[in-house]
Amino acid sequence: MSTDYQQAREALGRRLRELRLSAVGGRLTGTQLAQRLGWPHSKVYKLEGGRQTATPEDLRAWADGVGQAEAVEELLARLRGFESHIRSWRRQLAAGHRPVQDTWNVAVDQARTIHAWEEAVIPGMLQTADYARHIFLRYADLYGTARDTEEAVRSRMERQTWLYQGGRRFHALLWEPALHALVCPPSVLAAQLDRLAGHVGMDTIELGVIPLTASLKVPTANGFWVLDNSLVIAEDWHAELWLDDTETVASYRRVWDRLAESAVYGADAQNVINRARRGLHPR
Missing domain, CATH: 1.10.260.40 (lambda repressor-like DNA-binding domains)
Structure with missing residues (x-):
């Protein structure tokens, strides 16, 4: 807490x-x-x-x-x-996933710089529609919530237009296991990895991948997003935390910076992604 x-x-x-x-x-x-x-x-x-x-x-x-x-x-x-500051999934998802995605869209649209860390999934800003669809279905099953999957997917895809606006910068960090996690069929993950590799080198995106073999400065705990160094959004199994006090935001940025020291970028990041892609057997 x-x-x-x-x-x-x-x-x-x-x-x-x-x-x-x-x-x-x-x-x-x-x-x-x-x-x-x-x-x-x-x-x-x-x-x-x-x-x-x-x-x-x-x-x-x-x-x-x-x-x-x-x-x-x-x-x-x-x-x-x-x-x-603490938004329980039970309350948030009472009306389905779409309202949660719309709330995120408002916060992201106001930001100029985002630092994201994900250890288990591809960041939502970089997901394909099929990959996002399976993520929403998994959580709908877990929490027993309304299946407004297509509306939620559309809202998440709308958020990605942020990546194509000048003056924005998305700093994304991924742990390598996220590239292998079969939270969707292998064919969907294969397309997602192709899409992810294509993002490397975009002028609005800095994509870092932490290989499993990398030496870590801090443990790879739960994912979080830092918007404009003024708001942190972190997820846990019971709730989503929206934290805006200066000390807490600074703590999360320190964690992000420490993790970033273990990441590889550019061609090296593409090599890690492509290695995961080659290990898949789509069906």
Whole structure:
């Protein structure tokens, strides 16, 4: 969990405690408030200690329970403020993959420079439509979400127009296993690798590949994107993190720079890609 997110959750907890101690009719103990709300007493202490994320319903119940209904809007605003940093897949994908892709399109369109790191898949900005289609299907199966696959693919393909606009620069880093991962049929991966090799040398793209044999300065952990050195978007299995505090962004850029030291570029990157391509047996 991000530091800024946790700090905000703890700050909300402190505010909830203030409201409990200044309850209309006299201060309440945590146990008294829990009894009034029909909650286990541990929930009160977890919320106040920043160890559990409150829901909007929790905040409304709390405000009512301490007799301070006028505090609801303030509490909800606090929740919206820090929840915007961590976007659960359950909530994001409730309406399918297309809305998520559209949100990405807005953020990318505003950026001039992007630094991306992917250790397991080809970056979305460089994917073929067929490869993207299989990625969306895999995640739809995993999360049981709506299958708006074609709409999501179109949105992702629209984002790639960014690569053909002057004044933009996409710095992409890949770990070699991403070139071999059969998240799609071999024939689809073969076409994807052909496309990827064709991107090497474009004036808006700097493509680096870290070979399996490379010495690593840092471990190859989860993928992330840095937009204009002001916003980081990182994915985990439970959520997508949008992080914009200066210290966190700087940390991710340091990681990207360390990884870049292990990458090969130009003809050497093409050789790694072509080697993976030759190892495929499309069917």
